[in-house]
Amino acid sequence: xxxxxxxxxxxxxxxxxxxxxxxxxxxxxxxxxxxxxxxxxxxxxxxxxxxxxxxxxxxxxxxxxxxxxxxxxxxxxxxxxxxxxxxxxxxxxxxxxxxxxxxxxxxxxxxxxxxxxxxxxxxxxxxxxxxxxxxxxxxxxxxxxxxxxxxxxxxxxxxxxxxxxxxxxxxxxxxxxxxxxxxxxxxxxxxxxxxxxxxxxxxxxxxxxxxxxxxxxxxxxxxxxxxxxxxxxxxxxxxxxxxxxxxxxxxxxxxxxxxxxxxxxxxxxxxxxxxxxxxxxxxxxxxxxxxxxxxxxxxxxxxxxxxxxx
Amino acid sequence: xxxxxxxxxxxxxxxxxxxxxxxxxxxxxxxxxxxxxxxxxxxxxxxxxxxxxxxxxxxxxxxxxxxxxxxxxxxxxxxxxxxxxxxxxxxxxxxxxxxxxxxxxxxxxxxxxxxxxxxxxxxxxxxxxxxxxxxxxxxxxxxxxxxxxxxxxxxxxxxxxxxxxxxxxxxxxxxxxxxxxxxxxxxxxxxxxxxxxxxxxxxxxxxxxxxxxxxxxxxxxxxxxxxxxxxxxxxxxxxxxxxxxxxxxxxxxxxxxxxxxxxxxxxxxxxxxxxxxxxxxxxxxxxxxxxxxxxxxxxxxxxxxxxxxxxxxxxxxxxxxxxxxxxxxxxxxxxxxxxxxxxxxxxxxxxxxxxxxxxxxxxxxxxxxxxxxxxxxxxxxxxxxxxxxxxxxxxxxxxxxxxxxxxxxxxxxxxxxxxxxxxxxxxxxxxxxxxxxxxxxxxxxxxxxxxxxxxxxxxxxxxxxxxxxxxxxxxxxxxxxxxxxxxxxxxxxxxxxxxxxxxxxxxxxxxxxxxxxxxxxxxxxxxxxxxxxxxxxxxxxxxxxxxxxxxxxxxxxxxxxxxxxxxxxxxxxxxxxxxxxxxxxxxx
Numbered sequence: 001x002x003x004x005x006x007x008x009x010x011x012x013x014x015x016x017x018x019x020x021x022x023x024x025x026x027x028x029x030x031x032x033x034x035x036x037x038x039x040x041x042x043x044x045x046x047x048x049x050x051x052x053x054x055x056x057x058x059x060x061x062x063x064x065x066x067x068x069x070x071x072x073x074x075x076x077x078x079x080x081x082x083x084x085x086x087x088x089x090x091x092x093x094x095x096x097x098x099x100x101x102x103x104x105x106x107x108x109x110x111x112x113x114x115x116x117x118x119x120x121x122x123x124x125x126x127x128x129x130x131x132x133x134x135x136x137x138x139x140x141x142x143x144x145x146x147x148x149x150x151x152x153x154x155x156x157x158x159x160x161x162x163x164x165x166x167x168x169x170x171x172x173x174x175x176x177x178x179x180x181x182x183x184x185x186x187x188x189x190x191x192x193x194x195x196x197x198x199x200x201x202x203x204x205x206x207x208x209x210x211x212x213x214x215x216x217x218x219x220x221x222x223x224x225x226x227x228x229x230x231x232x233x234x235x236x237x238x239x240x241x242x243x244x245x246x247x248x249x250x251x252x253x254x255x256x257x258x259x260x261x262x263x264x265x266x267x268x269x270x271x272x273x274x275x276x277x278x279x280x281x282x283x284x285x286x287x288x289x290x291x292x293x294x295x296x297x298x299x300x301x302x303x304x305x306x307x308x309x310x
Numbered sequence: 311x312x313x314x315x316x317x318x319x320x321x322x323x324x325x326x327x328x329x330x331x332x333x334x335x336x337x338x339x340x341x342x343x344x345x346x347x348x349x350x351x352x353x354x355x356x357x358x359x360x361x362x363x364x365x366x367x368x369x370x371x372x373x374x375x376x377x378x379x380x381x382x383x384x385x386x387x388x389x390x391x392x393x394x395x396x397x398x399x400x401x402x403x404x405x406x407x408x409x410x411x412x413x414x415x416x417x418x419x420x421x422x423x424x425x426x427x428x429x430x431x432x433x434x435x436x437x438x439x440x441x442x443x444x445x446x447x448x449x450x451x452x453x454x455x456x457x458x459x460x461x462x463x464x465x466x467x468x469x470x471x472x473x474x475x476x477x478x479x480x481x482x483x484x485x486x487x488x489x490x491x492x493x494x495x496x497x498x499x500x501x502x503x504x505x506x507x508x509x510x511x512x513x514x515x516x517x518x519x520x521x522x523x524x525x526x527x528x529x530x531x532x533x534x535x536x537x538x539x540x541x542x543x544x545x546x547x548x549x550x551x552x553x554x555x556x557x558x559x560x561x562x563x564x565x566x567x568x569x570x571x572x573x574x575x576x577x578x579x580x581x582x583x584x585x586x587x588x589x590x591x592x593x594x595x596x597x598x599x600x601x602x603x604x605x606x607x608x609x610x611x612x613x614x615x616x617x618x619x620x621x622x623x624x625x626x627x628x629x630x631x632x633x634x635x636x637x638x639x640x641x642x643x644x645x646x647x648x649x650x651x652x653x654x655x656x657x658x659x660x661x662x663x664x665x666x667x668x669x670x671x672x673x674x675x676x677x678x679x680x681x682x683x684x685x686x687x688x689x690x691x692x693x694x695x696x697x698x699x700x701x702x703x704x705x706x707x708x709x710x711x712x713x714x715x716x717x718x719x720x721x722x723x724x725x726x727x728x729x730x731x732x733x734x735x736x737x738x739x740x741x742x743x744x745x746x747x748x749x750x751x752x753x754x755x756x757x758x759x760x761x762x763x764x765x766x767x768x769x770x771x772x773x774x775x776x777x778x779x780x781x782x783x784x785x786x787x788x789x790x791x792x793x794x795x796x797x798x799x800x801x802x803x804x805x806x807x808x809x810x811x812x813x814x815x816x817x818x819x820x821x822x823x824x825x826x827x828x829x830x831x832x833x834x835x836x837x838x839x840x841x842x843x844x845x846x847x848x849x850x851x852x853x854x855x856x857x858x859x860x861x862x863x864x865x866x867x868x869x870x871x872x873x874x875x876x877x878x879x880x881x882x883x884x885x886x887x888x889x890x891x892x893x894x895x896x897x898x
């Protein structure tokens with residue numbers, strides 16, 4: 001178990017290094033640079049700026065310096081937000097994305113498991129048909145449409161009651177979190193519902209459930225210990241990557257609901273060719289994703305006794 | 311993800327394969343039905359209640375954490391009780407160090423919390439700011455500072471603060487992108503290029519309240535230039551005490567303007583309150599301006615407006631329809647910038663050929679573009695490089711010197727095209743590269759032009775869509791034949807547009823070279839006689855049309871909705887925009 005964890009962590013570090021290297025050179029290969037602006041700058045000013053950001057050195061040297069600083073945990077200063085370090089940007093905005101992500105994934109996980117079990121229970125009956133129709137909608141409609149529709153609904157809700165039931169946008173209080181986390185989690189929830197449903201259908205007709213039933217075990221025990229626990233396994237498998245996808249993919253939701261999350265900075269950085277922020281957020285998100293996958297694999301061993309980690 | 315172990319990969323593979331098998335195949339579910347299932351139905355119900363409970367609990371827990379990062383509860387759009395207005399900001403101000411700020415949003419915030427020697431009033435006239443009065447002659451400008459202008463720490467704003475700020479801006483290490491705007495000051499350029507020490511800059515504090523500026527050359531618009539943010543004062547010991555963080559957070563700035571930043575949560579909120587040390591505080595009506603939302607989503611801002619949470623919302627082509635349906639009063643204004651098709655004049659390019667450019671010019675109809683393609687009120691068809699709002703000798707420049715008349719003439723266009731083909735020895739012409747931005751508005755316009763050139767001239771055009779920085783890189787490298795470009799003013803003088811196509815101008819990205827135009831730019835730069843200068847601008851205007859240097863498309867307008875109780879907001883082409891310094895909340 002420990003040996004396995006260590007090996008996985010070493011592999012993870014190599015993966016992150018690879019991500020950093022690939023991003024670094026791909027980013028520099030793109031035409032244009034972060035110093036380029038609407039108004040052209042003179043040669044002198046350009047030289048000064050290049051010196052300030054270390055862009056005057058050859059690319060391999062820049063790479064070595066960058067990796068060196070990265071190992072020290074210093075991602076540099078943003079090109080676009082000139083007074084802020086990338087570390088500050090991640091520190092201040094990742095918690096927001098993380099909170100939004102945790103809520104969305106909790107919502108998606110709980111909803112997915114419940115609806116999945118429900119549709120399996122009422123297979124081919126009304127609840128199943130209705131929910132599965134909604135699930136197909138949830139999977140196929142992109143989150144920016146849900147975000148816009150959700151906000152539109154809030155405006156009308158508030159107008160209908162003549163008072164502010166839920167805020168239309170913003171961040172900071174409990175009421176600000178409800179709509180965006182629901183919107184963000186909707187797609188994943190739909191996906192998990194489908195997964196849970198088919199997994200549950202497989203389990204209820206398996207031999208050990210039939211055995212448990214014939215032994216006369218209480219239904220609660222059969223449901224919780226034998227059916228639900230086993231049916232959840234595939235859901236847990238996709239949960240790890242989903243957490244990373246949700247925390248990193250909240251860009252549109254963050255924009256629409258004016259939420260100060262990291263996703264916005266990530267996307268803006270790419271548009272503005274903000275080298276340091278692109279690198280910082282990519283490496284950070286890459287490491288986060290790799291870490292989540294490892295955590296899920298370890299968790300798998302705990303939930304499913306059949307899986308042995310060696 | 312290639313590192314997944316064989317064990318877990320096997321396990322997940324098994325589970326997924328099993329799931330797919332079941333979903334696709336009819337199974338003997340009938341046998342599973344019975345009493346046992348009934349219990350599970352109610353169990354599911356109980357579980358869902360528990361699940362929702364857990365979710366709510368988690369949210370409450372997290373809300374405590376998130377209050378540290380969020381904007382907190384924002385108020386109503388206008389609150390007469392506290393004298394607060396709430397607004398949305400399109401993006402976080404990237405740079406509040408006035409020596410290094412380059413963008414509109416930073417300029418908008420700085421314009422509220424700082425004050426330069428002069429400022430713009432509600433009629434866009436230059437009026438005294440920190441300077442009470444001033445004299446400008448051919449070689450020197452002297453500003454007499456008022457003695458009641460103070461920093462937010464209570465100390466007086468002195469001539470030394472201006473000298474320090476200007477020296478900082480031109481110092482090579484600062485690497486200020488707008489250092490060039492100080493170049494009319496003696497030795498500014500030499501200092502910026504590292505040829506002279508910073509003390510050689512021609513700005514001296516004669517005493518605390520007298521600032522003398524030696525000029526590099528006679529300059530007829532220096533009073534307008536000093537309204538620009540790069541000319542704002544900075545207090546030396548405060549700046550040096552911030553250790554490179556000047557402008558990063560509210561406590562890293564010292565304010566001398568009508569407002570001061572009270573709270574700034576990056577990406578979420580920027581709240582300004584009235585600065586009680588401001589010399590003209592009696593003229594400021596609002597107690598607070600709260601940018602409680604930071605988003606570039608136009609639709610979201612309009613929803614906030616609908617919900618009564620923000621006092622102003624800008625509209626685009628899509629949200630305009632929504633606003634019309636609500637029967638809101640639309641307000642429009644000209645934001646001062648001009649958009650055009652810029653030709654590549656480099657000799658190796660086809661568009662170097664004047665006849666080809668004239669042919670293209672004669673099939674382009676800006677009015678059609680504005681009214682049938684862009685369809686957003688506020689925009690006006692482009693007729694000249696010089697927009698309509700620029701002042702001339704007595705009135706408006708464009709009234710005194712009208713733009714050359716333009717009419718679509720397809721027959722003449724074809725004559726020009728035939729001549730171009732002969733000169734270039736190419737028939738048919740290879741496709742021209744049309745460089746464009748990558749956003750819905752730019753796509754619409756470039757496709758419109760593609761269609762116009764094809765149907766009216768039989769000219770094939772290849773659209774090259776690029777995101778902002780890449781488009782700039784290609785423009786600078788000259789990898790285009792035509793490009794959708796634009797220009798916004800820095801100061802309220804026609805020269806801010808007039809020198810754009812001078813051969814030495816770095817922003818002349820089409821590399822147009824014409825000694826005649828250069829000569830007129832030099833006249834406009836150094837003459838102190840208004841008539842002479844305006845005459846020069848008119849010559850430039852004519853050359854640009856005759857030689858088809860650019861094809862003006864439109865002067866950009868902006869449409870917005872405003873809470874009817876918020877009054878006194880000033881929108882302007884040059885200077886702080888929007889300007890809330892004189893705004894107030896009317897009785898509703």
